[in-house]
Amino acid sequence: MAVSKRIVLHFPPRLVDRPIVSRLVKDFNLDFNILKASITPDEEGLLVLELSGEQTDYDKGIKYLTKTGVRIQSLSQDVIRNEERCTHCGVCITICPTGAFEIEPLSRRVNFYNEKCLACGLCIKACPPRAMELHF
Amino acid sequence: MAKTIGEINNRIQQGKAVVVTAEEIIDIVKQKGINKAAQEVDVVTTGTFSPMCSSGAYFNIGHSKPRIKLGGGRVYLNDVPAYTGLAAVDLFLGANALPDDDPRNRIYPGEFNYGGGHVIEELVAGKDVRLVATAYGTDCYPRKKLETWINIKDLNEAVLFNPRNAYQNYNVAVNLSNRAIYTYMGMLKPNLGNANYCSAGQLSPLMNDPYYKTIGIGTKIFLGGGVGFVAWQGTQHNPTVPRTEKGVPREGAGTLAVIGDLKQMSPKWLVGTSMLGYGCTITIGIGIPIPILSEEILNYTAVTDGDIFAPVVDFSEAYPQRKSDVLGEVSYAQLKTGKITIRGKEVPTASLSSYSRAAEIANTLKEWIIRGTFELTEPVAPLPGVESGMTLKPLKERPITG
Numbered sequence: 001m002a003v004s005k006r007i008v009l010h011f012p013p014r015l016v017d018r019p020i021v022s023r024l025v026k027d028f029n030l031d032f033n034i035l036k037a038s039i040t041p042d043e044e045g046l047l048v049l050e051l052s053g054e055q056t057d058y059d060k061g062i063k064y065l066t067k068t069g070v071r072i073q074s075l076s077q078d079v080i081r082n083e084e085r086c087t088h089c090g091v092c093i094t095i096c097p098t099g100a101f102e103i104e105p106l107s108r109r110v111n112f113y114n115e116k117c118l119a120c121g122l123c124i125k126a127c128p129p130r131a132m133e134l135h136f
Numbered sequence: 137m138a139k140t141i142g143e144i145n146n147r148i149q150q151g152k153a154v155v156v157t158a159e160e161i162i163d164i165v166k167q168k169g170i171n172k173a174a175q176e177v178d179v180v181t182t183g184t185f186s187p188m189c190s191s192g193a194y195f196n197i198g199h200s201k202p203r204i205k206l207g208g209g210r211v212y213l214n215d216v217p218a219y220t221g222l223a224a225v226d227l228f229l230g231a232n233a234l235p236d237d238d239p240r241n242r243i244y245p246g247e248f249n250y251g252g253g254h255v256i257e258e259l260v261a262g263k264d265v266r267l268v269a270t271a272y273g274t275d276c277y278p279r280k281k282l283e284t285w286i287n288i289k290d291l292n293e294a295v296l297f298n299p300r301n302a303y304q305n306y307n308v309a310v311n312l313s314n315r316a317i318y319t320y321m322g323m324l325k326p327n328l329g330n331a332n333y334c335s336a337g338q339l340s341p342l343m344n345d346p347y348y349k350t351i352g353i354g355t356k357i358f359l360g361g362g363v364g365f366v367a368w369q370g371t372q373h374n375p376t377v378p379r380t381e382k383g384v385p386r387e388g389a390g391t392l393a394v395i396g397d398l399k400q401m402s403p404k405w406l407v408g409t410s411m412l413g414y415g416c417t418i419t420i421g422i423g424i425p426i427p428i429l430s431e432e433i434l435n436y437t438a439v440t441d442g443d444i445f446a447p448v449v450d451f452s453e454a455y456p457q458r459k460s461d462v463l464g465e466v467s468y469a470q471l472k473t474g475k476i477t478i479r480g481k482e483v484p485t486a487s488l489s490s491y492s493r494a495a496e497i498a499n500t501l502k503e504w505i506i507r508g509t510f511e512l513t514e515p516v517a518p519l520p521g522v523e524s525g526m527t528l529k530p531l532k533e534r535p536i537t538g
Binding site: 085087088089090091092093094095103107108109125126128129130 | 245
């Protein structure tokens with residue numbers, strides 16, 4: 001059975017310069033699509049991947065990643081907007097790395113496109129009325 | 137064609153007043169011209185909905201039995217400290233107040249999830265608030281401790297009283313440094329990563345009456361969903377800044393101190409607000425009606441976002457160090473396109489002020505006036521204008537020695 005899942009990989013500093021993800025293709029027959037990649041000031045690497053392949057290969061790949069010391073977080077969490085608290089100011093628009101917020105030119109109301117959201121969580125603390133909520 | 141406020145109020149009473157918002161008047165003037173529009177329109181309504189830090193509320197909680205003198209003691213409302221330097225059971229709560237045990241910026245950037253502004257929002261929403269007080273005890277006020285729930289409906293008075301609101305124009309904030317900074321203008325990404333602004337622009341009250349010809353002390357306004365009044369010029373009121381040909385200030389200028397009965401207000405228009413790495417505040421809705429007493433006054437209300445310019449200021453160095461460097465000037469029309477160009481770089485923009493909610497306020501006030509439930513007031517005294525020579529003075533520090 002083929003699967004396709006979105007996961008967040010946290011690489012500790014010692015692993016940041018190692019070729020780990022490429023082995024998912026070579027040794028485990030998996031496909032990946034990088035949705036987001038960054039290295040924090042503390043040199044922890046963060047990679048958001050869409051990983052797809054056969055379920056058995058997927059499970060083996062995840063096992064391999066875990067063994068190398070990569071921390072894996074599932075992206076099954078979801079960011080939602082509390083419509084009662086949102087004031088439609090628009091601060092979130094330039095905070096969101098994936099452009100999940102857009103302002104309607106005429107009404108100046110802010111739309112939130114959940115399907116573009118990667119659940120990175122940056123908007124949650126940046127939202128002045130705290131209208132964005134993370135749900136697991 | 138000069139009208140008086142009395143004549144306009146007569147028309148409001150008769151249900152004949154022509155009321156439009158500061159957005160609608162722009163097209164009306166374009167279509168009909170100043171002269172005709174001034175004859176037809178009686179009132180232009182404005183609005184703004186934005187974080188306004190210099191805000192707070194005072195309360196009289198009633199006397200306990202036996203009595204307690206909170207004045208000079210300590211009082212917490214949902215763990216947020218209130219000011220007690222007043223009489224026995226009067227309190228003032230500032231929107232920026234934080235619980236004593238809030239970690240503030242010790243864990244940087246601090247989250248500031250709950251403060252005075254949130255307590256005010258909860259009170260207005262009708263929620264019970266926990267009051268914990270200690271006092272020193274006197275012969276006439278013997279009690280030393282008090283712990284009780286309070287509710288806005290039981291308080292003798294609950295009054296919103298904001299020393300500085302409705303800033304006439306404001307800086308556009310950017311960050312020239314190479315690290316993210318957390319400011320009262322929001323998170324600013326390094327190397328001109330974003331630009332944040334904060335004004336309702338063409339809908340903003342003082343932008344539509346740039347020389348304070350109708351808005352004065354005693355002007356009745358929409359405040360937090362209820363009715364309030366302009367109490368005084370706001371703190372840092374600075375009418376003498378540079379202006380455009382049309383009189384619009386090119387930077388932060390006039391401000392208003394406003395007051396109103398908190399019991400009539402609504403949590404929709406008084407929202408507890410958290411600025412990451414900066415602190416707590418409150419987002420406040422204000423709407424002010426402008427009586428069209430002359431063509432000149434009407435002409436001011438026809439101001440558009442393209443006519444209003446704001447200075448772009450670096451909040452990593454120029455602002456904190458109080459340097460006067462300005463990176464350029466942009467119009468609100470440019471800001472609203474979602475990007476501006478600074479030093480040759482295209483920078484995405486975002487607003488802290490909600491334009492859609494500002495428009496909702498202007499429309500609500502318009503409805504109140506059309507329905508006849510809100511009449512206009514004559515100011516009892518004008519706000520200091522350009523002729524006052526009033527400026528914003530910096531602090532001159534004088535070292536204390538010996």
